[in-house]
Amino acid sequence: MTRVVLLGASPGPDISPTGLRLAALPGNPTVAERLRGQLSSMDPRFATVQTGDVAAALRAVADVAESATESLFLIPENSVVHDELIYQITKSKRGALALVAKEPRTGVTEDNGQEETGPEEPVTEDEGPGDRIPIDEAEPEIGLNRVEGLPVRVRIGKSRVVSVGTANHAVTRPNGVVLGPLHISARNAPVLAQTCRELADMAHRFGADDDLMQLIVFGLVRNGVSVGIRGRRDLFYRRVTTQEEINEAGAEMAGMDEDRSRLNNAVKGADGFFTTYFVSTYSRYIARWAARRGLTPNQVTLISIALGVAAAACFATGDRPWMVAGGVLIYFAFVFDCVDGQVARYARKFGVLGGMAGRHVRPVQGIRRLRRPGHRLGGLRPRRRDLDSRARGDRPAVRTPPARLLLRRRPPPQAAVPLPSIPPSTPPTTASCGRRSAPVRWSGARVSEACSRCGRRRASTALSTGRVR
Incomplete structure (x- = not known):
């Protein structure tokens, strides 16, 4: 109000x-x-x-x-x-x-x-560029x-x-x-x-x-x-x-x-590429036709659901002609999924039930992911010998999910071994590369170590929890 x-x-x-x-x-x-x-x-x-x-x-x-x-x-x-x-x-x-x-x-x-x-x-017109x-x-x-x-x-x-x-x-x-x-x-x-x-x-x-x-x-x-x-x-x-x-x-x-302006405003301005160029170019006229015939947005939503279920049935047959028909039905199911909102905005008929129905259309239409046997479904694919056994009428063997879908148990993390504590005020005395050690020159918090045999120098920092190199 x-x-x-x-x-x-x-x-x-x-x-x-x-x-x-x-x-x-x-x-x-x-x-x-x-x-x-x-x-x-x-x-x-x-x-x-x-x-x-x-x-x-x-x-x-x-x-x-x-x-x-x-x-x-x-x-x-x-x-x-x-x-x-x-x-x-x-x-x-x-x-x-x-x-x-x-x-x-x-x-x-x-x-x-x-x-x-x-x-x-x-x-x-009376002013120049400068x-x-x-x-x-x-x-x-x-x-x-x-x-x-x-x-x-x-x-x-x-x-x-x-x-x-x-x-x-x-x-x-x-x-x-x-x-x-x-x-x-x-x-x-x-x-x-x-x-x-x-x-x-x-x-x-x-x-x-x-x-x-x-x-x-x-x-x-x-x-x-x-x-x-x-x-x-x-x-x-x-x-x-x-x-x-x-x-x-x-x-x-x-x-x-x-x-015409009212019809144009019924279409969302910012939408996806496919919806903008392959659906909204003509779906507004379907929405106006439906609104003038007295169809409500909920009825248009039911049409979209029916088309989605019919498309899933076509996909379930596994035959190529029916799968092509299922693809066409899925496209028009999506078109009517857009039309219901356009009818609501054009006829100014809004309601909580319509919004809930629109949100549940896509999950119901999600069954279009069903495929015929032999096609990948949810990451699982029957093996060839299982398909041959089904064709002969035999009982197929038990199918084992792929190893990538099995829940692998990770080993528990190992507890970190604490480093020996060296007081920062006590500088180390020697440093060695395995053969012979030489005195260490201490400089503040930085330690410069030199090996008397190979001549290499290394820098390390003395911390309260030990020496980090």
């Missing part, structure tokens, strides 16, 4: 469009009605915060955060957004995640960019540019918000904005409450064009919270204030394929 906090019109350029309707969408809903309908599955108890007064709005957010026992999702009330984007933000495992947009630059998009310690950013100052030498500045009506006062790195500024707080080379949606985990809710109260006490230092969402992220970052970032990518989000903007947003959103 996620606690939803709806923020009214942010101070500055936004005006709450409560009576404006999305004519391009089915049902002609208002912006607020559509957003509440999208969020109704998350939390029917919405917390609405009026943002006419910045200090009062921040204290209201702090009160909600203090009483929250679950994660928080803050979003402006005048947002037009895809359902899939809300789902992707709220299901994030990061402690804090914000939807951001980068300022348009050459070679820089919403989903790439350079960290503060990384390479230099690409130059703009005019760009390195990030370490750049001076902090107050961002005056705007992206979608929001001031560019956020420094965005590769995976997190590096720094945020305000009308009176400079930031080094700002390159983006916080669009609006912000997800806070339950463990960071107390930090959010404390941050909002601190920001409320210094509200007089903010400017009239400072956005409320960026102010909250500003406080979180300066309090040490790592705020992750997410771009819109192939999904839609925009704040609207006028009917003209709403009509443009509705037409643009209707022209985007949300189902």
Whole structure:
């Protein structure tokens, strides 16, 4: 469960469009009605915060955060957004995640960019290759540019918000904005409450064009919270204030394929080579077909188990045609083993039973390791004469496991013989190679020994437990 906090019109350029309707969408809903309908599955108890007064709005957010026992999702009330984007933000495992947009630059998009310690950013059209100052030498500045009506006062790195500024707080080379949606985990809710109260006490230092969402992220970052970032990518989000903007947003959103993005997100991004190039290229379409036919992930898992058992039966026959058929069945058993998770993510049907069933599919399919007689099974291989006796109908001889599989008993370790103890203060007197000894020259802890017959010299150290050479 996620606690939803709806923020009214942010101070500055936004005006709450409560009576404006999305004519391009089915049902002609208002912006607020559509957003509440999208969020109704998350939390029917919405917390609405009026943002006419910045200090009062921040204290209201702090009160909600203090009483929250679950994660928080803050979003402006005048947002037009895809359902899939809300789902992707709220299901994030990061402690804090914000939807951001980068300022348009050459070679820089919403989903790439350079960290503060990384390479230099690409130059703009008005700058030459030698005019760009390195990030370490750049001076902090107050961002005056705007992206979608929001001031560019956020420094965005590769995976997190590096720094945020305000009308009176400079930031080094700002390159983006916080669009609006912000997800806070339950463990960071107390930090959010404390941050909002601190920001409320210094509200007089903010400017009239400072956005409320960026102010909250500003406080979180300066309090040490790592705020992750997410771009819109192939999904839609925009704040609207006028009917003209709403009509443009509705037409643009209707022209985007949300189902395709949802299907792509159902496939794991980081997977093995074989799964990525030989299974996931088409398994997503099987998952969509199964979800639209009403199949549940558990039913797809049962199909995978059935295919694995059928493959084991084919392998057990020992005939080459059946073994080829078993290999094909094993491949499709693996395909459906991947499809069940994709169906769960596409249809958003998760459960403990499904996870347990998925974990037990592979052990059940492990019986595909059965081989026909004469093939190696578990490291044991019947001998040729045993196979001949089976062919004649005779009782095969008792098979002896290989010697490498027998448990060899290791001899017990022998007790170490203690060396004779020689006091370190008593230097040795002679050293010999077996024939004749000569005096030893003692030098501190090192002993230099010389043999009078062969002339070789050896060095040794006198220890409390004896002499080590």
